[in-house]
Amino acid sequence: MQLEKNQKLLFIGDSVTDCEREKPEGEGLFQALGNGYVSIVNAFLQANYPELGIRVVNKGISGNKVRELKERWQEDVIDQSPDWLTIMIGINDVWRQFDTPFIPDHHVDMEEYKNTLNELVSEAKAVTGTIVLMTPYYIEANPNDQMRATMDKYGRAVKQIADKHHTIFIDTQAAFNKLLENLYPAAIAWDRVHPNETGHTVLAKAFLNEIGFDWKK
Amino acid sequence: MQLEKNQKLLFIGDSVTDCEREKPEGEGLFQALGNGYVSIVNAFLQANYPELGIRVVNKGISGNKVRELKERWQEDVIDQSPDWLTIMIGINDVWRQFDTPFIPDHHVDMEEYKNTLNELVSEAKAVTGTIVLMTPYYIEANPNDQMRATMDKYGRAVKQIADKHHTIFIDTQAAFNKLLENLYPAAIAWDRVHPNETGHTVLAKAFLNEIGFDWKK
Amino acid sequence: MQLEKNQKLLFIGDSVTDCEREKPEGEGLFQALGNGYVSIVNAFLQANYPELGIRVVNKGISGNKVRELKERWQEDVIDQSPDWLTIMIGINDVWRQFDTPFIPDHHVDMEEYKNTLNELVSEAKAVTGTIVLMTPYYIEANPNDQMRATMDKYGRAVKQIADKHHTIFIDTQAAFNKLLENLYPAAIAWDRVHPNETGHTVLAKAFLNEIGFDWKK
Amino acid sequence: MQLEKNQKLLFIGDSVTDCEREKPEGEGLFQALGNGYVSIVNAFLQANYPELGIRVVNKGISGNKVRELKERWQEDVIDQSPDWLTIMIGINDVWRQFDTPFIPDHHVDMEEYKNTLNELVSEAKAVTGTIVLMTPYYIEANPNDQMRATMDKYGRAVKQIADKHHTIFIDTQAAFNKLLENLYPAAIAWDRVHPNETGHTVLAKAFLNEIGFDWKK
Amino acid sequence: MQLEKNQKLLFIGDSVTDCEREKPEGEGLFQALGNGYVSIVNAFLQANYPELGIRVVNKGISGNKVRELKERWQEDVIDQSPDWLTIMIGINDVWRQFDTPFIPDHHVDMEEYKNTLNELVSEAKAVTGTIVLMTPYYIEANPNDQMRATMDKYGRAVKQIADKHHTIFIDTQAAFNKLLENLYPAAIAWDRVHPNETGHTVLAKAFLNEIGFDWKK
Amino acid sequence: MQLEKNQKLLFIGDSVTDCEREKPEGEGLFQALGNGYVSIVNAFLQANYPELGIRVVNKGISGNKVRELKERWQEDVIDQSPDWLTIMIGINDVWRQFDTPFIPDHHVDMEEYKNTLNELVSEAKAVTGTIVLMTPYYIEANPNDQMRATMDKYGRAVKQIADKHHTIFIDTQAAFNKLLENLYPAAIAWDRVHPNETGHTVLAKAFLNEIGFDWKK
Amino acid sequence: MQLEKNQKLLFIGDSVTDCEREKPEGEGLFQALGNGYVSIVNAFLQANYPELGIRVVNKGISGNKVRELKERWQEDVIDQSPDWLTIMIGINDVWRQFDTPFIPDHHVDMEEYKNTLNELVSEAKAVTGTIVLMTPYYIEANPNDQMRATMDKYGRAVKQIADKHHTIFIDTQAAFNKLLENLYPAAIAWDRVHPNETGHTVLAKAFLNEIGFDWKK
Amino acid sequence: MQLEKNQKLLFIGDSVTDCEREKPEGEGLFQALGNGYVSIVNAFLQANYPELGIRVVNKGISGNKVRELKERWQEDVIDQSPDWLTIMIGINDVWRQFDTPFIPDHHVDMEEYKNTLNELVSEAKAVTGTIVLMTPYYIEANPNDQMRATMDKYGRAVKQIADKHHTIFIDTQAAFNKLLENLYPAAIAWDRVHPNETGHTVLAKAFLNEIGFDWKK
DSSP, X not given: OOOOTTOEEEEEESHHHHTTOOSSOOOSSSSTTOSXXXXXXXXXXXXXXXXXXXXXXXXXXXXXXXXHHHHTHHHHTGGGOOSEEEEEOOHHHHHHHHHSTTOGGGOOOHHHHHHHHHHXXXXXXXXXXXEEEEOOOOOOSXXXXXXXXXXXXXXXXXXXXXXXXXXXXXXXXXXXXXXXXTSOGGGTOTTSSSOOHHHHHHHHHHHHHHTTOOTTO | OOOOTTOEEEEEESHHHHTTOOSSOOOSSSSTTOSSHHHHHHHHHHHHOGGGOOEEEEOOOTTOOHHHHHHTHHHHTGGGOOSEEEEEOOHHHHHHHHHSTTOGGGOOOHHHHHHHHHHHHHHHXXXXXXXXXXXXXXXXXXXXXXXXXXXXXXXXXXXXXHHHHTOEXXXXXXXXXXXXXXXXXXXXXXXXXXXOHHHHHHHHHHHHHHTTOOTTO | OOOOTTOEEEXXXXXXXXXXXXXXXXXXXXXXXXXXXXXXXXXXXXXXXGGGOOEEEEOOOTTOOHHHHHHTHHHHTGGGOXXXXXXXXXXXXXXXXXXXXXXXXXXXXXXXXHXXXXXXXXXXXXXXXXXXXXXXXXXXXXXXXXXXXXXXXXXXXXXXXXXXXTOEEXXXXXXXXXXXXXXXXXXXXXXSSSOOHHHHHHHHHHHHHHTXXXXXX | OOOOTTOEEEEEESHHHHTTOOSSOOOSSSSTTOXXXXXXXXXXXXXXXXXXXXXXXXXXXXXXXXXHHHHTHHHHTGGXXXXXXXXXXXXXXXXXXXXXXXXXXXXXXXXXXXXXXXXXXXXXXXXXXXXXXXXXOOOOSOTTSHHHHHHHHHXXXXXXXXXXXXXXXXXXXHHHHHHHTTSOGGGTOTTSSSOOHHHHHHHHHHHHHHTTOOTXX | OOOOTTOEEEEEESHHHHTTOOSSOOOSSSSTTOSSHHHHHHHHHHHHOGGGOOEEEEOOOTTOOHHHHHHTHHHHTGGGOOSEEEEEOOHHHHHHHHHSTXXXXXXXXXXXXXXXXXXXXXXXXXXXXXXXEEOOOOOOSOTTSHHHHHHHHHHHHHHHHHHHHTOEEEOHHHHHHHHHXXXXXXXXXXXXXXXXXXXXXXXXXXXXXXXXXXXXO | OOOOTTOEEEEEESXXXXXXXXXXXXXXXXXXXXXXXXXXXXXXXXXXXXXXXXXXXXXXXXXXXXXXXXXXXHHHTGGGOOSEEEEEOOHHHXXXXXXXXXXXXXXXXXXXXXXXXXXXXXXXXXTOSEEEEEOOOOOOSOTTSHHHHHHHHHHHHHHHHHHHXXXXXXXXXXXXXXXXXXXXXXXXXXXXXXXXHHHHHHHHHHHHHHTTOOTTO | OOOOXXXXXXXXXXXXXXXXXXXXXXXXXXXXXXXXXXXXXXXXHHHXXXXXXXXXXEOOOTTOOHHHHHHTHHHHTGGGOOSEEEEEOOHHHHHHHHHXXXXXXXXXXXXXXXHHHHHHHHHHHTTOSEEEEEOOOOOOSOTTSHHHHHHHHHHHHHHHHXXXXXXXXXXXXXXXXXXXXXXXXXXXXXXXXXXXXXXXXXXXXXXXXXXXXXXXX | OOXXXXXXXXXXXXXXXXXXXXXXXXXXXXXXXXXXXXXXHHHHHHHXXXXXXXXXEEOOOTTOOHHHHHHTHHHHTGGGOOSEEEEEOOHHHHHHHHHSTTOGXXXXXXXXXXXXXXXXXXXXXXXXXXEEEEOOOOOOSOTTSHHHHHXXXXXXXHHHHHHHHTOEEEOHHHHHHHHHTTSOGGGTOTTSSSOOHHHHHXXXXXXXXXXXXXXXX
């Protein structure tokens, strides 16, 4: 288990991270962490390692693309000085290219995505202990599906940035792909993006397994 | 144009037909026809052929499968004695097999689907002038996608019943397929089922073109 | 078909244009275009010409007169640099003279109307490709009705400005008049102004027919 | 002043009478009489003749036609045994012929209207002291307007029934016509049916003047 | 009838004047004048003298005392330059002395009341044609009741200011007293202050009779 | 202190007793006893005598007159078999005679009041240990006020019934009268009936003092 | 892992089980399973064993005691014929003795609790494959706390019934006790009963670990 | 009775004081004092000593710790210049250490608590007549409970500050302890902090008894 006593673990991202968390502060009493994977990760950390006293903070905001993360990076990440920083961004960067194809202002192309994410990670490294990069994903089994294929490209960009900065890397698409061997996408998310609790559990498991979480503790 | 003066045209189906129509009566003032393809069909009939005085009635109910149509067939179809009857059913019959695969009670298999639909058409023929059968559809371009492939099978069953009873037949899947050559499914429906106004327009056009509607009138 | 690939088509006007569109941005997902003629135009453009990728923007605001358009012209039209600009304004300019006759501050007389509209078109011409001027209308069959007669005068002023600036011109009153040969006004709009979907379809058809839209494509 | 001490005065009709009165009992504290002409009549009776102790009851129901009055005549009129009974019905009987022309079930033609109203008045005469028949109206100045002309015909039927049964008769159309010499219909009612407080005052004045109300008392 | 063609008549006061009028502008469509005596006055002016085109404006605000009128006098009265100005203030100035006797900050004593009202009238005279001063009132028949007696004193102060400035004066207490000969206060207002429609009619009648309104016109 | 261990104390009455208690059961968690004098009595019983374990039940219903109590007496009193029964009824029996004087059906005259109350007490005596009769009241200092004078008469009837059946008797009017020596009615209740917490405290004190409650315990 | 392919697993209990599940059917799309431990169990079963196709049903109802389970046992358990039945009941049976000590009707004493639970298990055994009995719990570390001590007694009764019927047994109190070594109760549940997600995770883990769930699969 | 004629008594604190009081001003009509002990104190002061005319003001704000009191001390206490000032703070200062133990920013340790409270009392002494310090409390009978023990320490700090500044001191924990001899905490407050009306009565009694209130007056 890599998390240490009294560390602060901050998650940032889009609606998959947000999940109706409280704002502006995404921590505290009464489902302040929302009802997605961040809340599941927190619940298992508290249940299995209460003695560590891990402080989990959720800074996801629905609809965000990497462009919006950049605008609030100073306030929501740097000023928070977390010990751990987990970033999952890119779904909307890709989705807008497919669901509103005629509004180019809302698209974030690969170059902007990669440059911006790289910049954000660089800045964060200076103030943060450990960084975890999670790929965006699309809950679609067919790798030749246009949007899935594009999402995979964005995921590979995340992998490159993770490699370059030696951060922890989590392939969420791979995690969902395994589930899709047995379940059709609609059983996890009608829109192939916003998962039900099963899908959020897949994300939480991917994170916890990566950091050496002991489930049987 | 096949519709004649003062005819009553009744649509029945699931949520794609329903679209927040008024209940129990799906006709009258103030968007009583809902905001889907039924309402578009009505608007164009009124705008282009006001002299015909076509009365459009919407009897769609969200979530319905062919099984629920059967339960309300006497009251919502036979007792209404429409001159024209349009049926589009089957999406939920298939969808439940994929989004809640472990609740078999909610599935309608091919045999039940085909037998029930056949029975409903037979009963309706006795009291109705013209019947239009519209296939269910799935807004997914890949014909090998599991749910799309299943939906295509249900669509072929509709075709067989239409042929057997000599009803008008509309292939809504084909209509969407044409659009999917240029648009990704998410641009029409995030969940690949409930279309935006573009998708409902595709359905309305398919219907109106089939009955000889003159757009330039 | 006069619209070309990737063009931006902006509609501005009053409540007939607005129709509960999203604000401040009148474009994007989930009925952001409202539920009036703008949305119908968009749906048919997407359904028949998806390959053109036309971007439709709705900037209508309920209650607006030409005076309010002037106040927001820079931000809502000039700064948007649309390829096509469609203006339909004047109903409230006239209506207030008849429904609140004793509050002169709320009236826009012919001189102000004409001068302001002329000014707005002049400014827009410098930055916009094509301008479409749609007349205001009143869904009343009797041309001697006081308000209808006044509205006709405002409509003729629109015609003059269109002629002067060589813009496209659409006579929406004429479009409604044709329908009124078969339908009483109350069947389209209880208040003779805010049309039901049939009336909005009349407006959409008038626009689409004017720009060479192919309905059978 | 024809009303006498402790008499009960019951109004029945459609939405113009209803005006959000309380249900099922249309009398008592807190705007139980609604906010239309019935409430104005009551307020002036109380203000000018408090010593008479007139009890006003409102039994209007929105959307009613003479057909619906018939269904509830026993319970809402006969069982109430009012000293005075005021009936204003017919607007919806006519309106539905014009705003939903293709739904004949919702229309009440002249024959049914006249027969039913005659029947209701006959039944009421047996149990009620004085009956007041008010015509339906349409706030439209042009007597050649189709709906206005039809409404006038229904109004004349009311006159015939009033004459036959020797009831008090009030020509509400005439009362509005006088106002329309100076005001355009939209200043009283956007939909030409549901009046603002000015229009309800016209109705209240017509009633009060007919029964010899002393305004200066 | 003292009101002349196209004059603007502005009412200012407390909750009895306010009556849920629209804000900030207390005029226009849809019950913008509220549902109290101001609206009744307007309705009768429109119904009996539509040819005069009187513009009625309501600037009442619930809870106001003369102290709050002073704060908004420039904006809500002087800047409006009405032809006629009607002021009814003082109920809360007195009421707070009786319902929250231990919060002296909320009380307006006679001296402040008289000086402030005098000052406001003086300022208004410079810009307004005719001023009408209406007394505050308390719907209580017993002149020895403490609060009634105090209200009477404030009413006499209004009389003195009216005399001094030669304004029109309306004794609303006297108008209610007459009604109280036949009705117990609770039949007009449970709290003896906020009247039902009968009470508002008393106020409207007092105003209209004072300015020579012809009820039979 | 007359209440004994584990006794059940039931209050019945009108809105003064009800005070938004939970329904149908007026006991249990979360302000189930409402926010009036019943809740105050309960709070002091629990706070000063927790060892007695008194169970308080609230069966007040807003708007009730003695007539409505009679209809629910079996279910809400007899079937509950309380050890103590406290009745406060009559305010609405009197009030309706004054606030809706022209609707005699809503009035309960002295004879009906007295007979019905006597009957209810007789029935209750057979199943209940101790009965407490509280008078109705009117928060008005002037004994010559019409409604106050009538309420006093109803209060005297309660006294007679209490004497006849040897029940405990509480003169709530006397309790309020004492307070009115220092406070104007509006400081306790704008409508002179529904008291603020000060007024409810007066009622609770009257009850508790009568049964020998020790405040200093 | 003891669950087998296509089995149906039904949970029944009180608010801890309910957690805003959908009613009447506690299964299907959109958080129909609520947001408590049942939903967590389902999410992990789907995420780790999608190939098993386990169908989870939630039949918890807030406020239930064993007495209410008995009333709905036929409909909600026997008629459902689940393969696995999990029962957690007793918290309210005990809690009411402590939070509303003076309302004995709401208490379920040990004898009734034990007899009823025994009876329910006996009935269920005839139609169900496997039964899991979970103890009630109280999130309080002090075993001498009165309510905790009582809850422990009820928990021991569950153990006895489990032993007698050879069902699976889960000691939820023991699971919470372990967590309470590091966390104060208020960090899990302000009221010591309704846990936050951490507490529900403790319950879900206790269940999953008992049935041989493989977390690393 | 130590309160004197026309004195102003201000209460400040957290949610136990707040209890949905009106904001920003916590005094006036309609439950402006909230529904907790402040309102009970006011009601008894008015009921027993109306001749004193005590003005009670509630400045409690939910969630406040001593840290937040400091921020608003000037505006909410000093600027109000009360004759009496009652302070009850500290529950949240302690509670956050136990319910969100991993968010140290939300904790107020003993040193900060004591220093800040001392500072606030010092400042207030300069402008206020009499100061009353009430301890924080925890409705838990076991003095060895961790949170209760901590609360007791904070309570002792209050005692020291009261002694040092010679203020009145009220031990609310002692008041609750007496009740806990007969009632389990859950009968007063499920969360052991926010009391029901019984608990608020305990607080009100503690205050009133301390200042020599005569209950039998």
